[in-house]
Amino acid sequence: MKATYIFLPLIALAFLAVSCATEEGVDAKKAELEKLKNESNDITNQISELEAELMKLDPEFAKANxxxxxxxxxxxxxxxFEHYVEVTGSVLSKKNVSISAETSGRILEVPAIEGMRVEKGQVLARIDAESVQRSIDELQNNMDLANTLFEKQERLWKQQIGTEVQYLEAKNRKEGLERSLASVKTELSKAVIRAPFSGTIETVQVRLGELVQPGAAMFQFVGESDLFIEADISESYVGVLAKGDSVDVSFPSIDQDIQTKVSAIGAIINPNNRTFKVEVYLPKIPLVKPNMISVLKIQDYENNxxxxxxxxxxxxxxxxxxxxxxxxxxxxxxxxxxxxxxxxxxxxxxxxxxxxxxxxxxxxxxxxxxxxxxxxx
Missing domain, CATH: 2.40.420.20 (conserved putative lor/sdh protein from methanococcus maripaludis s2 fold)
Incomplete structure (x- = not known):
């Protein structure tokens, strides 16, 4: 048993010695590897510098390497080669009008709504005209009486009974009432607001029951005919573009392209964005509507x-x-x-x-x- 106890510490000492020797060898090899890597990097850098210098001095060497x-x-x-100015334009109508009241009264009916398309003569609103109607009824009664008196006076005059003055007074009263009745009927017709032409209601500015006076704005109305395109062009193109120049127009929303011409050039520069207006003629196209976005390509340069x-x-x-x-x-x-x-x-x-x-x-x-x-x- 004693011999066994003595032998075990000896084995442990021997193993420890071998381990120390192995660690020292690994450290030495790592150090040697690091040294060689540094030397390799230095050599690579020197080669690169020499190559760069030789490439500058000898073009043939540069080609070969x-x-x-x-x-x-x-x-x-x-x-x-053609160059175009590309700008965004908007479809507008020359028939863009504000419809106003021509008589006073309270709004009885507003069948028109924003965005609604209407035909010429279609009713947009009605104004209460009860007082005008009463005036018409009263004038009509007076007119009936005046007609009766005039007819009697005319028969008498033809029979040479009565004076010419009496005849002329009856005639003048009848004709005066006719004119007054026609005038009041015209006033009554103004109580019904109608579309002046076919188009679209842009805005409705009155409400049911509202009291309006002559001249008060009621509708913003845009016609669907006489359309054109308006765009803002940079002032750097002043003198480059002219009336009659060809224009390629595309409508992204309906995927349609047309070719047309510049119809007018603005004479004033907008000081806020340094642009001037260009108007482009637009032929009638079924799907094109007012306020539709378009892209204009206007040629400003060419070289054959x-x-x-x-x-x-x-x-x-x-x-x-x-x-x-x-x-x-x-x-x-x-x-x-x-x-x-x-x-x-x-x-x-x-x-x-x-x-x-x-x-x-x-x-x-x-x-x-x-x-x-x-x-x-």
């Missing part, structure tokens, strides 16, 4: 010999705008002067002839004098 980048190409185009490129291929640096062109398998940076842009195409005023092959897909990965490999699509 650049990896070939896979790209697709696009063609610069030469031909007709323009060089154009896709707008997204134009990049910029401190020197200016440029594109990459492909020359003998090498990407070349070509500085350009851009003109107008429309429909994702940009006019190039200087820098390209129109027959260049441009770097398309991959244009952000290439640099000046990079080798490129054109993908076969």
């Amino acid at each position: 650049h990896k070939s980048i896979l790209i697709t190409t696009a063609q610069a185009k030469k031909g007709r 010999e323009a060089v154009t490129v896709p707008s997204y291929l134009i990049l910029s640096d401190n020197r200016g705008d440029y594109v990459f062109v492909v020359v003998d398998g090498i990407a070349k940076k070509k500085y350009v002067e851009r003109g107008k842009t429309f429909d994702e195409q940009t006019e190039i005023l200087k820098g390209l002839e129109g027959n260049e092959v441009l770097v398309d897909k991959g244009f952000r990965e290439v640099g000046d004098n990079f080798n490129v490999n054109i993908a076969q699509l």
Whole structure:
């Protein structure tokens, strides 16, 4: 038993010694690995710096050491280029009127409601005209009496009985009452408010039972004929647009396009938004309604010999705008002067002839004098 107790501590001591030796070896290897990594990083940095210096000094070295980048190409185009001003317009009507009361009284009926489409002559409202009706009844009674007296006096006059003055007085009284009756009947007709033409009720400004006076606004009424489009154009286009210029108009809500012309140009600049009004003729289209939104495309520039490129291929640096062109398998940076842009195409005023092959897909990965490999699509 004593021998066993002595042997166990010896085994423990031996195991501890081996463990210490193993840990020291691992630490040494870790330190050596870290040292080699640092040396490798230093060498890589030195290689990169030398390569960069050589690329600047020797273009042939740069070509040989650049990896070939896979790209697709696009063609610069030469031909007709058109630029349009795009603005939002609103359909309006020249028959946009405020309907007012022509007589006083209390509102008895308002069949018209906002947004309602009505035909010419349709009743919009009725005003109480009881006093006018009483006047008509009284005048009608007087008129009946005046007619009877005039007829008797006329028969007497034809028989040469009585004087001419009596005849003329009877005639004048009858005709005066006729005029008065016609005038009062006209007044009665004003108690019924009717649509002056076919159109739409925009707003109703009176309520049932309300007392109105002559001249009081009752309805805002918009006709469906004589429509036009009005839009605000930036003052920078003053002198560019003219009456008669062609206009492409689209109506997004009904998915319809038409071509028409500018019918009028505003003469005043709005100081609040620095724009002027443009009016565009609108032919009769069944689905187009007042206040409908439209998009106007007005041509303000054209060039039959323009060089154009896709707008997204134009990049910029401190020197200016440029594109990459492909020359003998090498990407070349070509500085350009851009003109107008429309429909994702940009006019190039200087820098390209129109027959260049441009770097398309991959244009952000290439640099000046990079080798490129054109993908076969």
